[in-house]
Amino acid sequence: MSNPYLPVLILMVAALAFALGPLALAWIWAKKFSPKKPGPAKNATYECGLESKGDAWVQFKAEYYLYGIIFLIFDVETIFLLPFAVAFTGLSAGAFVAMMIFLLLLVEGLVWAWKKGVLNWE
Amino acid sequence: MESLEQIKSRIEAAVPGARIEIVPNDSPSGQRSLLVDREHGFAVAKWLRDDPELRFDYASNVTGVDWPDAELTEKVKVKKVVDGVEQEVEEVRKTVRPGYLEAVYHLYSMERKHGPLVLRMRTANRADQVRLPSLTPLWRAAELQEREIYDLYGIVFDGHPDLRRILMWDGFKDHPMRKDYVEPDDFEYEPTPHDEVLERAWRHYPAGLKQ
Amino acid sequence: MDEGLRSELQKQGVFVTTLEELYNWGRKNSIWPLGFGLACCAIEMMAASMARWDLARFGAEVFRPSPRQADLMIVAGTVTKKMAPQVVRLYNQMSEPKYVIAMGACAISGGPFKQGYNVLKGIDRYIPVDVHIPGCPPRPEALIHAFMTLQEKIDAQQLKGEGRPRHLDPDAPSEFPIPEYGEHDLEPPKNPEVWRPAVVVR
Numbered sequence: 001m002s003n004p005y006l007p008v009l010i011l012m013v014a015a016l017a018f019a020l021g022p023l024a025l026a027w028i029w030a031k032k033f034s035p036k037k038p039g040p041a042k043n044a045t046y047e048c049g050l051e052s053k054g055d056a057w058v059q060f061k062a063e064y065y066l067y068g069i070i071f072l073i074f075d076v077e078t079i080f081l082l083p084f085a086v087a088f089t090g091l092s093a094g095a096f097v098a099m100m101i102f103l104l105l106l107v108e109g110l111v112w113a114w115k116k117g118v119l120n121w122e
Numbered sequence: 123m124e125s126l127e128q129i130k131s132r133i134e135a136a137v138p139g140a141r142i143e144i145v146p147n148d149s150p151s152g153q154r155s156l157l158v159d160r161e162h163g164f165a166v167a168k169w170l171r172d173d174p175e176l177r178f179d180y181a182s183n184v185t186g187v188d189w190p191d192a193e194l195t196e197k198v199k200v201k202k203v204v205d206g207v208e209q210e211v212e213e214v215r216k217t218v219r220p221g222y223l224e225a226v227y228h229l230y231s232m233e234r235k236h237g238p239l240v241l242r243m244r245t246a247n248r249a250d251q252v253r254l255p256s257l258t259p260l261w262r263a264a265e266l267q268e269r270e271i272y273d274l275y276g277i278v279f280d281g282h283p284d285l286r287r288i289l290m291w292d293g294f295k296d297h298p299m300r301k302d303y304v305e306p307d308d309f310e311y312e313p314t315p316h317d318e319v320l321e322r323a324w325r326h327y328p329a330g331l332k333q
Numbered sequence: 334m335d336e337g338l339r340s341e342l343q344k345q346g347v348f349v350t351t352l353e354e355l356y357n358w359g360r361k362n363s364i365w366p367l368g369f370g371l372a373c374c375a376i377e378m379m380a381a382s383m384a385r386w387d388l389a390r391f392g393a394e395v396f397r398p399s400p401r402q403a404d405l406m407i408v409a410g411t412v413t414k415k416m417a418p419q420v421v422r423l424y425n426q427m428s429e430p431k432y433v434i435a436m437g438a439c440a441i442s443g444g445p446f447k448q449g450y451n452v453l454k455g456i457d458r459y460i461p462v463d464v465h466i467p468g469c470p471p472r473p474e475a476l477i478h479a480f481m482t483l484q485e486k487i488d489a490q491q492l493k494g495e496g497r498p499r500h501l502d503p504d505a506p507s508e509f510p511i512p513e514y515g516e517h518d519l520e521p522p523k524n525p526e527v528w529r530p531a532v533v534v535r
Contacts, residue, residue, distance in 0.1 A: 033492055033493075033501055034429065034430075034500060034501055035501070035502075037500075037503075037507035037508075039507055039508035040508070041422050041425035041426055041508055041511065042425055042426050042428070042507065042508060044426065047399055047400055047401060047426050048423075049400075049419035049420070049422050049423040050419060050422075051422070289415070289451065291414075291415055291514040293514050293515070293516060294514070294517070295516040295517060296450075296516075296517055298450040298451065305448075305449075305450040306450075306517055306518035306522065308454060308518060308522045308523070309442075309443065309447055309448075309454040310530040310531065311442075311530060311531035312447070319448065326530065
């Protein structure tokens with residue numbers, strides 16, 4: 001009786017009963033009174049009044065991911081640029097040059113992707 | 123803006139072969155319009171848009187009109203020999219004007235701040251030759267309204283990028299805004315029936331209404 | 334149960350009820366409408382759910398975006414023939430029990446557009462309507478009145494027997510045929526099992 005986990009167990013049972021009780025009640029109620037009435041429109045997946053057409057599996061263009069990656073690179077770049085811009089007045093010329101080289105590397109990649117035709121959306 | 127007569131003569135000089143008519147209007151507004159033949163309708167509209175004096179760059183409204191076959195009566199004085207004596211007798215002549223469908227464009231110029239110019243085009247008849255050039259390539263604003271005219275009047279616009287029905291569903295066969303459209307007889311009760319609706323109500327309640 | 338005995342018990346501080354009353358009391362105070370408007374009546378419907386008219390007093394402020402979670406369809410506005418199949422399909426997709434309020438002249442009969450070519454002459458041609466509210470558009474008070482009428486109707490429903498509502502009857506239909514787009518009109522133009530033409534009395 002002196003098991004310290006006993007209250008936890010009791011609480012668990014109470015929680016389960018609290019959750020399952022109404023569900024069981026509703027289930028018994030439905031069994032006793034309300035008959036099930038499924039139908040083709042009621043069981044349809046899409047529920048906005050229109051009939052669904054075609055397949056939910058659509059192909060994404062591979063360009064989308066390339067776009068996404070390029071966007072992500074420059075998105076992350078702003079995270080580096082922001083503290084640089086905030087502390088700009090206190091920085092040395094070397095820091096500025098280093099940042100410009102960092103920028104140049106990324107822009108170089110963008111130019112290369114552009115040349116490859118990744119940015120042309122067809 | 124120049125007068126319609128001036129515009130007409132300039133169009134005739136610029137677009138050779140275009141047959142242009144000024145349609146009078148005896149209503150209080152007195153707004154006359156230009157009637158263009160359908161073969162040159164597109165060229166004339168393009169000229170109206172691009173002419174540096176006029177620059178109609180905005181089509182504010184496009185609508186359709188249905189003109190059913192009409193019987194025109196006119197009184198004509200004819201010289202006739204009656205009982206051996208030549209007399210002037212009034213005679214009533216009846217002519218049947220075949221029906222047609224009409225598309226009406228209201229054009230304004232944003233750049234020159236003038237307008238409207240009312241441009242009309244007519245189809246050959248109401249049954250099988252119902253084609254008109256689409257002016258959507260010139261004014262993008264006409265796209266949906268030409269679709270609406272196609273839906274409700276049945277004018278087929280050549281050169282329209284996306285000519286589908288817009289208000290009614292795709293399988294619909296009729297053109298509801300035509301004068302000879304008969305709507306489905308699908309309502310019965312009307313609290314105060316009269317005229318056509320009364321006749322229709324009689325069909326649904328042969329005994330009930332005559333009491 | 335005997336009314337006299339019940340009031341006597343109530344005076345003693347004992348409240349008795351039946352399962353039926355409890356069930357109906359719960360249902361009538363938690364009618365969730367489908368968030369669904371077709372025309373200008375929908376504006377009045379929105380006003381009714383806002384602070385000034387406060388439909389929440391009737392437990393009906395939860396406008397559900399999904400028919401699966403809704404109990405009540407307020408057909409608020411003109412039902413065009415192009416929209417009618419969608420409305421009927423939405424009604425079919427609602428779970429039982431479900432109720433319909435036809436709000437405004439258009440939803441009842443086609444209203445001012447009755448003689449037009451593209452307006453359905455009343456949504457009760459396809460689905461069973463519980464409460465009709467006239468008006469063009471009806472004021473939010475009228476909608477609230479319709480709610481109270483519906484609540485009274487729910488309150489009077491029986492659990493068993495002949496007079497039980499549709500959702501408790503295993504033989505009553507839950508879905509109604511969805512009209513199709515025809516060449517000249519909707520096919521069929523009405524559902525004769527649901528709709529009977531009005532009787533002319535002169």
